[in-house]
Amino acid sequence: MYKNIVLLFSTILVFFCISCVPNKSQTEKISYWDTARKGANYFNDMPSEKWFEEAQKNNITLVRMTYDKWQTKEMDFLIGNADEYKGLIQEDLDFLIEQLDLADKYGIKIILVPLTVPGARWSQNNNQKIDGRLWQDFKYHEQTAQFWYDLAKTLKDHPAIIGYNIINEPFPEKFYGKQTHWTGDFLTWYSSVKDTAGDLNLFYKTVINKIRTVDKKTTIVLDSGLHATPWAIGYLSKQECDNILYSFHMYEPYDFTTQKINNGQFSYNGEVFINDLKETEYLDKAYLVEFLSRINTWSKKNNIDSNRILVGEFGISREVVGAEHYMKDLIRIFNENSWHWLFYSFQEDSWHSWDYQLGSKKVPFKYWEYTENNTLEENRESLYNLVENTPIWDVLTEELNKTNN
Helix, strand or coil: CHHHHHHHHHHHHHHHHHHHCCCHHHHHHHHHHHCCCEEEEECCCCCCHHHHHHHHHCCCCEEEECCCCCCCCCCECCCECCCCCCCCCHHHHHHHHHHHHHHHHCCCEEEECCCCECCECCHHHCCCCCCCHHHCCHHHHHHHHHHHHHHHHHHCCCCCEEEEECCCCCCHHHHCCCCCHHHCCHHHHHHCCCCCCCCHHHHHHHHHHHHCCCCCCCEEEEECHHHHCHHHHHHCCCCCCCCEEEEEEECCCHHHHCHHHHCCCCCCCEEEEECCCCEEEEECHHHHHHHHHHHHHHHHHCCCCHHHEEEEEECCCCCCCCHHHHHHHHHHHHHHCCCEEEECCCCCCCCHHHCHHHCCCCCCHHHHHHHHCCCHHHHHHHHHCCCCCCHHHHHHHHHHCCCCC
């Protein structure tokens, strides 16, 4: 009896070691992140080879890419229907692989991120309605895990794939009484949802365990809660294995970075009124350093190296006054901390405010002509030639032209 117990324990220990200790192939993918990486997001409606070609020309070799805006014959691209996942849609999968092949052709590594998973359809594909079933029913945890199992099994050896970002900007908080990050107290809030379907850590654990049964080498990226706000990283749990990146997004203060809200009221460096606080803050680099200090506090507490931190998205409406200085200071902070970063976005085709090659003024009239005629992609170069100054793009180009990836 004693020998059997020892044998069983030894078997479990060996299995644990095999699961968590990286093999050669796994180590190669992990070691990619030992150097600070920089790149861009690619959330375009219409994927094209031209985009990858232009990305390569601009020294972009790491891209966080989603596919949920792409055309499909089903309700939801790749997963078929977020109401009930029954397997990958082969036609969509084939098209996705074509895009990954293009990325590899141009020497670009891809972090793949879905906007829609089972039980959480992206609001812009859902008549602007927020879908929170994932955070209220464990069956959607299991369905999402099965989806990632199926996808990882297929893509694990694709040379372009460097990361799986399980879900973009999760927001279980919105269904459990926490609407704003400015109130802080995330740890207190989390204790009220722990072990429920609203437990983001539990969700991640379910999905990670399923992926790791078929793919132990590809890095998994975990966004913090409440739309990946830096505030919510405080309750994110450290995972047992090393090939995990912990990610947050940075668009704060949102009242400043979003032109629709800012509307010329605030500039950098200067005072910004924050609606959620009903207070005015002075926005400069010192403010940004203090704001992001919570990331260092969390990483030190959890003994997580800086090269396991990813700024998955950051950006600002290009029309905001002082936007280039905001971006430059953010990048300095990211670089000083040796965090990986991905700006949003490169040659965006639906939100012109986030295409920094369009300068800082209103878009040329030709932009509307090209978008209406669906000829934007083929006319980008001539459109950009109409723009005199591109201050934010100049900041990004300077960084991208440095030794990268």
